[in-house]
Amino acid sequence: DGGITQSPKYLFRKEGQNVTLSCEQNLNHDAMYWYRQDPGQGLRLIYYSQIVNDFQKGDIAEGYSVSREKKESFPLTVTSAQKNPTAFYLCASSISGSKTTDTQYFGPGTRLTVL
């Protein structure tokens, strides 16, 4: 079945540690996105990528980094510079990033807790 997978589902890290969240899709989508969701809040865009080897900062990119070496994969690293990293992280993809009718398809999310 086609879809988006994120791993792990739950992640715990100590303060000062970097951690990488995985996102893989087999939908053959060009565009991929990372969002952060805090309790009772909407989704805020961290980074997005419209094509391999290219990515752009979203609204809250500070303390995060990404790479897009393969079309299928868009890992997110939460660095120690991120002041408040505890949140629910959602990865999404869409066929392209340029059409106004594009629907975004979401993965199941990773819940990161900093101890």
Next chain:
Amino acid sequence: GQSLEQPSEVTAVEGAIVQINCTYQTSGFYGLSWYQQHDGGAPTFLSYNALDGLEETGRFSSFLSRSDSYGYLLLQELQMKDSASYFCAVREGGSARQLTFGSGTQLTVLP
């Protein structure tokens, strides 16, 4: 800047009809989307309105008035499984980043 407003909570009983409103202020506007998210789960796409009027998909309908910067999601014949958060999202332009989400409305369906 851009902002979207939707009620934080709505409660209704099984079998009822509920309307979740969304008003927006954006620099550009191409369309309004609705997503459903069950607790702890992934948001799933429900509908997209680019033009004024009502779009119907089964028990769910979505409405847009561009002149009023307003839209709503209408859920009919409510079921317990409809208990979830519902987000409106505005498409402000053609580039990938220009999808802005509201804070969500928590719908609770009571027996």
